[in-house]
Amino acid sequence: MKKFILVFLIFNFSIFNFLKADEGMWLPIFLKAMNEADMQNKGLKLSAEDIYSINKSSLKDAIVHFGGGCTAEIISDQGLMFTNHHCGYGQIQEHSSVENDLLTNGFWAKSQAEELPNPGLVATLIIRMEDVTAQVLANVTSGMSDTEREKKVNEAIALITKEATKDSHYGAYIRPFFYGNEYYMFVTETFKDVRLVGAPPSSIGKFGGDTDNWMWPRHTGDFSVFRIYANKDNKPADYSKDNVPYKPKYVIPISIKGIEENDFTMVYGFPGRTTEYLSSFAVNMIMNESDPAKVKIRETRLGIWDADMKANDKVRIQYSAKHASLANYWKKWDGEIKGLKTADAINKKKLFEQDFLLKVNTDDDAKGKYGNLFSDFEKMYAEISVWSKQRDYHSEAIMGIEIVSAAAYFYDVMEVLKTGKKAVDAQKNISKINGEVSDFYKNFNAVTDEKICAAMLKTYVDNIDKSQQAAVFSEIQKKYKGDFKKYAKDLYSKSMFVSETKVKEALMDMDKNYKKIEKDPAYKLMYSCLSKYKKEVLPTYTDLDAKINTLNRTYMKAMRELVTTKKYYPDANSTLRVTYGKVSGYVPKNGVHYDYYTTLDGVMEKENPAVDEFVVFPKLKELYKNKDYGQYANKKGELPVAFCASNHTTGGNSGSPVFNAEGQLIGTNFDRNWEGTMSDIIYNPDQVRNIVLDVRFTLFVIDKFAGAGYLLNEMKIIK
Numbered sequence: 001m002k003k004f005i006l007v008f009l010i011f012n013f014s015i016f017n018f019l020k021a022d023e024g025m026w027l028p029i030f031l032k033a034m035n036e037a038d039m040q041n042k043g044l045k046l047s048a049e050d051i052y053s054i055n056k057s058s059l060k061d062a063i064v065h066f067g068g069g070c071t072a073e074i075i076s077d078q079g080l081m082f083t084n085h086h087c088g089y090g091q092i093q094e095h096s097s098v099e100n101d102l103l104t105n106g107f108w109a110k111s112q113a114e115e116l117p118n119p120g121l122v123a124t125l126i127i128r129m130e131d132v133t134a135q136v137l138a139n140v141t142s143g144m145s146d147t148e149r150e151k152k153v154n155e156a157i158a159l160i161t162k163e164a165t166k167d168s169h170y171g172a173y174i175r176p177f178f179y180g181n182e183y184y185m186f187v188t189e190t191f192k193d194v195r196l197v198g199a200p201p202s203s204i205g206k207f208g209g210d211t212d213n214w215m216w217p218r219h220t221g222d223f224s225v226f227r228i229y230a231n232k233d234n235k236p237a238d239y240s241k242d243n244v245p246y247k248p249k250y251v252i253p254i255s256i257k258g259i260e261e262n263d264f265t266m267v268y269g270f271p272g273r274t275t276e277y278l279s280s281f282a283v284n285m286i287m288n289e290s291d292p293a294k295v296k297i298r299e300t301r302l303g304i305w306d307a308d309m310k311a312n313d314k315v316r317i318q319y320s321a322k323h324a325s326l327a328n329y330w331k332k333w334d335g336e337i338k339g340l341k342t343a344d345a346i347n348k349k350k351l352f353e354q355d356f357l358l359k360v361n362t363d364d365d366a367k368g369k370y371g372n373l374f375s376d377f378e379k380m381y382a383e384i385s386v387w388s389k390q391r392d393y394h395s396e397a398i399m400g401i402e403i404v405s406a407a408a409y410f411y412d413v414m415e416v417l418k419t420g421k422k423a424v425d426a427q428k429n430i431s432k433i434n435g436e437v438s439d440f441y442k443n444f445n446a447v448t449d450e451k452i453c454a455a456m457l458k459t460y461v462d463n464i465d466k467s468q469q470a471a472v473f474s475e476i477q478k479k480y481k482g483d484f485k486k487y488a489k490d491l492y493s494k495s496m497f498v499s500e501t502k503v504k505e506a507l508m509d510m511d512k513n514y515k516k517i518e519k520d521p522a523y524k525l526m527y528s529c530l531s532k533y534k535k536e537v538l539p540t541y542t543d544l545d546a547k548i549n550t551l552n553r554t555y556m557k558a559m560r561e562l563v564t565t566k567k568y569y570p571d572a573n574s575t576l577r578v579t580y581g582k583v584s585g586y587v588p589k590n591g592v593h594y595d596y597y598t599t600l601d602g603v604m605e606k607e608n609p610a611v612d613e614f615v616v617f618p619k620l621k622e623l624y625k626n627k628d629y630g631q632y633a634n635k636k637g638e639l640p641v642a643f644c645a646s647n648h649t650t651g652g653n654s655g656s657p658v659f660n661a662e663g664q665l666i667g668t669n670f671d672r673n674w675e676g677t678m679s680d681i682i683y684n685p686d687q688v689r690n691i692v693l694d695v696r697f698t699l700f701v702i703d704k705f706a707g708a709g710y711l712l713n714e715m716k717i718i719k
């Protein structure tokens with residue numbers, strides 16, 4: 001037996017030691033203890049204290065959570081920031097009109113007075129972070145139910161954050177880490193006056209569009225420039241013309257010295273969500289059920305949109321942003337499925353679980369605590385699977401019908417009126433719908449959406465078991481016998497929701513129109529689906545998901561206790577992280593090698609004046625023809641555009657600064673490669689690459705292309 005255990009341990013060292021080179025999104029407060037030596041071994045010239053400190057200014061003081069979903073970096077002592085073009089896209093679009101189309105032409109403020117305010121856009125800095133596990137769990141006991149535990153945790157969180165921010169203008173949030181085995185607090189400072197300084201035309205900022213999205217080699221100049229404004233005391237304030245540029249505690253220097261393959265790189269930002277410690281059962285559900293269903297539904301929607309956008313210019317413009325956002329995760333999930341298959345992810349997880357269980361079973365105590373983990377996971381996933389499917393079909397297919405989503409704006413108000421209350425009691429909500437409706441109809445085409453409606457309802461009934469379908473479907477089936485085109489045609493000819501005017505009229509007197517709305521066919525379809533979803537699907541799903549989360553918490557604890565050969569990093573959860581790797585090409589498949597960088601020559605190779613995504617701006621062509629690259633050319637005289645590296649990143653890392661070994665900015669992160677999109681679930685160092693805009697291209701565009709070189713005077717540029 002002893003011999004067996006010994007053999008088992010030696011044999012399994014490689015399986016358990018599954019943290020791969022360059023894997024990991026690390027918490028800045030633990031860099032000193034966990035990563036500093038490794039990072040310095042790999043070339044870093046800074047100390048952990050240079051990267052994150054609460055005693056002196058450090059890199060962290062220039063890392064911005066941009067609009068809640070992206071990252072940005074401060075590059076001047078006047079609050080100037082870089083982020084991605086796709087992160088500022090909404091704002092750039094907001095300032096655009098047919099006469100003044102900033103998306104197409106780009107925009108450059110010639111002075112601070114011309115910088116454009118963006119109501120609602122925020123820039124958040126991290127003041128400090130802190131382990132608050134003990135306080136958060138102070139009143140939690142082991143016998144508690146999930147709901148009791150959650151209640152205690154939330155009570156503690158409310159108290160701790162209140163205490164941490166009292167007498168200050170700071171905010172604070174606490175997030176669970178390792179599935180709630182630990183909790184960390186982030187104290188923040190949020191600026192509310194953030195102005196647009198500049199953006200290249202989409203033919204640079206979105207070059208390659210959806211065709212090149214999630215792909216290497218890449219030639220997209222995906223950047224935009226913003227500035228943080230503060231009041232006279234350098235504190236956050238609502239927009240005012242009296243506000244002044246924010247004076248940051250730290251300014252990131254920019255290096256145009258260039259990069260070589262294998263150079264050390266570090267990415268600092270706010271990765272959104274990863275799930276690296278899932279059981280094989282979860283990976284199975286994602287890879288074989290959820291991802292494929294969502295991909296298929298989106299494919300149908302995109303197909304209909306594509307055809308109508310091609311046929312009609314107005315529709316093309318109306319649907320461009322919606323199309324980009326729908327296509328983004330369609331492509332991501334498709335890549336993820338393939339990547340998980342190539343990585344043999346389920347079998348790898350299963351192998352790990354088998355060995356893990358062997359280890360658990362050698363110890364009575366461990367066996368008691370963890371012996372049933374995998375059978376419990378198996379049971380829970382068998383149960384949640386049908387609810388997860390209903391949830392996917394609800395959000396992707398049913399709510400993918402735009403007229404249904406428009407009717408859904410009315411759901412809450414109608415619920416209030418149903419109780420006998422009057423419209424005056426819901427006035428705030430009604431005004432809100434008014435705004436939402438205006439935005440909605442700007443980009444709505446009823447003819448297109450009628451096609452979507454027919455296709456999505458068919459997908460729903462073809463895939464969701466009859467017993468689980470919303471009640472409205474038995475009526476539809478009875479009357480239309482599966483002819484969803486006819487059903488959609490009738491619905492679109494009768495519903496008031498095809499018309500902005502009618503909807504706005506209805507909003508003016510909800511007491512009178514309440515009954516009419518209730519009878520509207522689009523409202524009835526929406527109501528049947530959404531109330532089933534809210535009252536049945538979501539609560540059941542959430543309850544099962546909470547139970548799975550509890551299992552994951554136990555599993556996570558067990559792994560950290562029993563598999564000590566591995567260094568653990570917490571899953572991404574939109575909190576500040578550091579990841580590091582190196583500049584590196586890769587071999588996507590047998591016989592093919594991808595270089596680590598691209599140049600303007602590649603932009604010209606891809607040029608296609610007939611295809612929107614591959615149009616090259618005349619001015620850029622001229623600079624190319626004259627090889628007018630100034631100080632931004634590399635040693636070979638080429639103009640670098642992008643490079644790829646082995647940093648472990650995910651959605652939310654868009655706009656993140658990419659640093660060299662000296663902590664100087666060498667680029668801005670904007671995407672991941674197709675072969676690496678599975679890295680949110682399983683990381684493979686040979687295949688996973690983050691895609692970075694070379695800062696030399698950014699500066700070239702600002703300076704040579706846009707003639708906004710005056711902005712460079714604010715920056716610290718290292719030559």
Ligand code: ARG
Pocket residue numbers: 086209210213214324325327328651654670671672
């Ligand atoms: N794939 C990148 C990221 O997830 C960029 C998305 C924007 N670009 C686009 N062509 N849709 O979000």
Ligand code: GLU
Pocket residue numbers: 070649650651652653654655670671672
């Ligand atoms: N484009 C992504 C973002 O918006 C980053 C790509 C990724 O998921 O790695 O955050």
